[in-house]
Amino acid sequence: MKKNLLTLAAAAVLAAVCAALSTTTAAQDFPPKKPVTLVVGFAAGGGADTAARLIARRLSENIGQTVVVDNRAGAGGNIAHGYVANAPADGSVILLGSIGPLSIAPHLMKLSYDPVRDLAPITMGLNFPNVLVVGTELGVKTLAEYIALAKKKPGALDFASTGAGSASHLAGELFNQRAGVEVVHVPYKGGAPAMVDVLAGRVASYYAVPSTAAPYVEAGKVVALATTGLTRAPSLPNVPTLAESGLPGFNATNWYAFVAPGKTPVAILDGWNREIVKVLNEPDVKVQLEKHGLTPMPGTREALGRYIASESVVWGKVVKDRKITAE
Secondary structure, eight states, X not given: OHHHHHHHHHHHHXXXXXXXXXXXXXXXXXXXXXXXXXXXXXXXXXXXXXXXXXXXXXXXXXXXXXXXXXXXXXXXXXXXXXXXXXXXXXXXXXXXXXXXXXXXXXXXXXXXXXXXXXXXXXXXXXXXXXXXEEEGGGOOOSXXXXXXXXXXXXXXXXXXXXXXXXXXXXXHHHHHHHHTOOOEEEEOSSHHXXXXXXXXXXXXXXXXXXXXXXXXXXXXXXXXXXXXXXXXXXXXXXXXXXXXXXXXXXXXXXXXXXXXXXXOOHHHHHHHHHHHHHHHHOHXXXXXXHHTTOEEOOOOHHHHHHHHHHHHHHHHHHHHHTTOOOO
């Protein structure tokens, strides 16, 4: 009996030592010893891309390793999320994830990955409203005029989004529900191509990221009707919210969050959390992001996991109520 107890004790000590060595090895693997890829699910030139490139440059400086941005646009960001879900779990590939694939798409379609199982939270990244913009040729200047036109010509107006199941798509569906109109959804692969078609008059309106829309609003090339958050966007202070413009309580904010392949060791996830939170808290980075209407929201890995789950509940209800399907 005594020998058995000693054997069990020795086994327990050995297991503890192995666990400690494993943790130490993982910690030694951060920062990664090879170039890092920061994947973005949207085309170059949009809000996600703008933020990712700024953050990647600062991360490169801070960790002493190259961090390159890889745009994998398509399917509202789901292509990029599926790619990272199957990427090496060694810290060399991380993703600037978004609300659509993480909290909306699972209610719309069968995915090649499970956001909860196959992607590990690192930290919340950025929060911001969308802004509803229209082309100048549409001839409307206010949200009331836009709604009146949509009611006068049911199904004749359309709105662009960054893909089926994206935040801009769901903002438009929530607007249809609250305003009692039917503006037709047109999905794009990213903010830049969507804005190009608004400017060209090929699509009537677009729920744009402030960083994409602001230069065109200031130049008079598009008209900003309203923003989708509860408070006005800092980069567009003269543009009212939808809540101010006749839809009380309307709130559909967009967000980007950093995640990694699901099997990434905790020590590496903690390393990325520490470094990304540090960058998002740097005063000059915050100023540059806020100029684009993007509010840094760094936090813990656990807090991000809870937030993704809560957003899934909110937008799952909208998908069900509006009978939205994948396009």
